[in-house]
Amino acid sequence: MTRIVIIGGGPAGYEAALVAAQHGADVTVIDADGIGGACVLFDCVPSKTYIASTGVRTDMRRAAALGIELDPANVGISVPRIHSRVKSLAQAQSSDIRARLQREGVRLLNGTGQLMDTGKGLAAHKVQATLASGEELVLDADFVLIATGASPRILPSARPDGERILTWRQIYDLDELPEHLIVVGSGVTGVEFVNAYTEMGVEVSLLTSRDRVLPSEDADAAMVLEESLAERGVNFIKHARADSVKRTDDGVLVHLSDGRTVTGSHALMTVGSIPNTESLGLDGVGIEVDPGSYIRVDRVSRTSIPGIYAAGDCTGLLPLASVAAMQGRIAMYHALGEGVNPIKLKTVASAIFTRPEIATVGVAQTAIDEGQVPARTVMLPLNTNPRAKMMGLRRGFVKIFCRPATGVVIGGVVVAPVASELILPIAMAVQNHLTVTDLASTFSVYPSLSGSINEAARQLMRHDDLD
Ligand SMILES: Cc1cc2nc3c(=O)[nH]c(=O)nc-3n(C[C@H](O)[C@H](O)[C@H](O)COP(=O)(O)OP(=O)(O)OC[C@H]3O[C@@H](n4cnc5c(N)ncnc54)[C@H](O)[C@@H]3O)c2cc1C
Numbered sequence: 001m002t003r004i005v006i007i008g009g010g011p012a013g014y015e016a017a018l019v020a021a022q023h024g025a026d027v028t029v030i031d032a033d034g035i036g037g038a039c040v041l042f043d044c045v046p047s048k049t050y051i052a053s054t055g056v057r058t059d060m061r062r063a064a065a066l067g068i069e070l071d072p073a074n075v076g077i078s079v080p081r082i083h084s085r086v087k088s089l090a091q092a093q094s095s096d097i098r099a100r101l102q103r104e105g106v107r108l109l110n111g112t113g114q115l116m117d118t119g120k121g122l123a124a125h126k127v128q129a130t131l132a133s134g135e136e137l138v139l140d141a142d143f144v145l146i147a148t149g150a151s152p153r154i155l156p157s158a159r160p161d162g163e164r165i166l167t168w169r170q171i172y173d174l175d176e177l178p179e180h181l182i183v184v185g186s187g188v189t190g191v192e193f194v195n196a197y198t199e200m201g202v203e204v205s206l207l208t209s210r211d212r213v214l215p216s217e218d219a220d221a222a223m224v225l226e227e228s229l230a231e232r233g234v235n236f237i238k239h240a241r242a243d244s245v246k247r248t249d250d251g252v253l254v255h256l257s258d259g260r261t262v263t264g265s266h267a268l269m270t271v272g273s274i275p276n277t278e279s280l281g282l283d284g285v286g287i288e289v290d291p292g293s294y295i296r297v298d299r300v301s302r303t304s305i306p307g308i309y310a311a312g313d314c315t316g317l318l319p320l321a322s323v324a325a326m327q328g329r330i331a332m333y334h335a336l337g338e339g340v341n342p343i344k345l346k347t348v349a350s351a352i353f354t355r356p357e358i359a360t361v362g363v364a365q366t367a368i369d370e371g372q373v374p375a376r377t378v379m380l381p382l383n384t385n386p387r388a389k390m391m392g393l394r395r396g397f398v399k400i401f402c403r404p405a406t407g408v409v410i411g412g413v414v415v416a417p418v419a420s421e422l423i424l425p426i427a428m429a430v431q432n433h434l435t436v437t438d439l440a441s442t443f444s445v446y447p448s449l450s451g452s453i454n455e456a457a458r459q460l461m462r463h464d465d466l467d
């Protein structure tokens with residue numbers, strides 16, 4: 001029986017374990033924090049659960065425009081209940097995954113794993129598991145998967161204390177909402193929390209190191225979100241790099257690199273993550289890492305050492321739960337000799353859970369604008385959509401990108417309240433090489449926001465007719 005040891009029990013690790021167990025392998029998962037990993041326990045699942053609560057406030061804020069009188073200032077918010085819901089839902093999901101793995105016969109060890117090969121290039125591998133109980137085991141493996149994820153990046157001059165200076169993993173321990181939250185870092189994590197806290201009525205200042213939020217995302221989408229946040233009172237402090245964050249008697253003081261200072265009651269550090277690759281014994285085995293200590297892998301998740309694979313955030317390929325899971329599955333299919341398609345990042349759909357949400361798939365607008373990818377594009381504002389009018393939506397759009405000659409859909413962006421759901425038809429088109437004619441001729445419900453996807457495709461199709 002093929003022996004597989006997986007270090008890390010997040011989406012990369014547990015999805016890999018399920019595949020390997022279903023293919024008859026002898027599978028052990030060693031995990032330090034809990035099955036489900038940081039994804040389920042600290043990052044993705046808690047933040048989206050928290051955002052589900054803040055979304056109720058979004059609906060309340062918008063109610064008056066639809067004729068429902070509500071005073072958000074007089075609506076009670078039970079912070080302890082919201083936080084306890086976040087934590088218990090995360091724990092419940094972790095337990096569900098644990099039970100599923102156990103049902104499939106996967107052996108679960110609570111502790112840390114480390115590679116222990118006695119030389120380089122061996123046919124089989126050894127992994128030491130240091131269990132929470134203190135016990136140490138050495139496991140023999142035909143294949144090892146490293147799936148250890150990442151942790152919040154800590155600036156030495158802005159050390160989180162869990163009270164006033166916080167990582168996103170610590171906010172659910174607060175008893176009350178901050179009065180004035182300074183969010184340091186305007187990537188996806190930063191803006192999701194800026195949006196969430198603003199909806200809860202918290203005064204929020206956002207430090208952005210460039211001239212706009214979400215520097216790596218679609219510029220039109222980022223602009224819509226920025227306008228929406230500004231309208232709700234978010235204070236943007238641009239071209240601002242935090243040098244240090246210190247506690248004061250009643251809050252925090254942020255020193256910027258250009259000499260400016262910002263004061264608030266709390267600071268939330270969202271300045272990125274670093275891979276958990278330090279104490280894995282990579283050097284001893286000869287596994288190559290990239291600058292930034294990410295494990296270097298190919299498109300079937302192989303590291304530079306035969307028989308050792310890596311998947312998920314520790315590889316830095318694209319830090320999404322869906323990508324981590326796919327990398328993990330691919331690793332196991334490859335190790336077990338199954339047919340496998342290398343991972344294709346151009347078909348990955350992702351979303352930013354703000355209001356409005358931003359969802360993207362495929363080629364980015366920048367690649368088209370810079371001439372790297374020939375494409376025809378359309379951007380259709382949502383305010384022409386009948387359902388959007390009924391819902392009182394003022395912002396948002398659908399973008400579709402297609403190949404100039406064939407009309408094959410190669411990417412798209414949706415900015416809408418439920419963009420995370422609306423992106424699927426475009427993602428299916430990109431994945432399956434469908435054309436704008438295919439998209440345009442698919443029935444959508446009338447009235448629906450997805451009707452704008454048909455209409456955008458129709459506009460690109462009309463262009464085809466004129467060619
Ligand atoms: C705030 C936030 C929100 C996010 N929201 C989304 C989202 O909405 N959608 C999305 O797709 N992605 C989201 N992500 C990204 C997603 O959480 C990650 O891409 C995902 O967690 C990566 O999974 P993973 O399996 O690589 O690692 P992780 O989920 O980090 O799990 C790794 C596990 O390995 C364990 N481990 C580490 N070292 C060792 C060791 N030596 N021995 C044993 N175990 C070890 C850790 O304890 C952990 O349990 C979000 C990220 C953040 C920060």
Ligand SMILES: NC(=O)c1ccc[n+]([C@@H]2O[C@H](COP(=O)([O-])OP(=O)(O)OC[C@H]3O[C@@H](n4cnc5c(N)ncnc54)[C@H](O)[C@@H]3O)[C@@H](O)[C@H]2O)c1
Pocket residue numbers: 155184185186187188189190192207208209215240241242243270271272273318319320350351352353
């Ligand atoms: N909804 C989702 O799917 C979701 C949510 C959160 C995170 N993620 C994943 O995690 C990845 C990482 O996102 P992230 O936002 O955590 O990290 P990030 O690295 O993308 O963004 C961190 C930001 O902080 C800024 N920064 C760094 N140091 C700073 C300083 N001293 N002062 C001010 N700004 C500073 C950086 O310039 C950067 O813009 C995303 O690309 C995404 O793949 C996904």
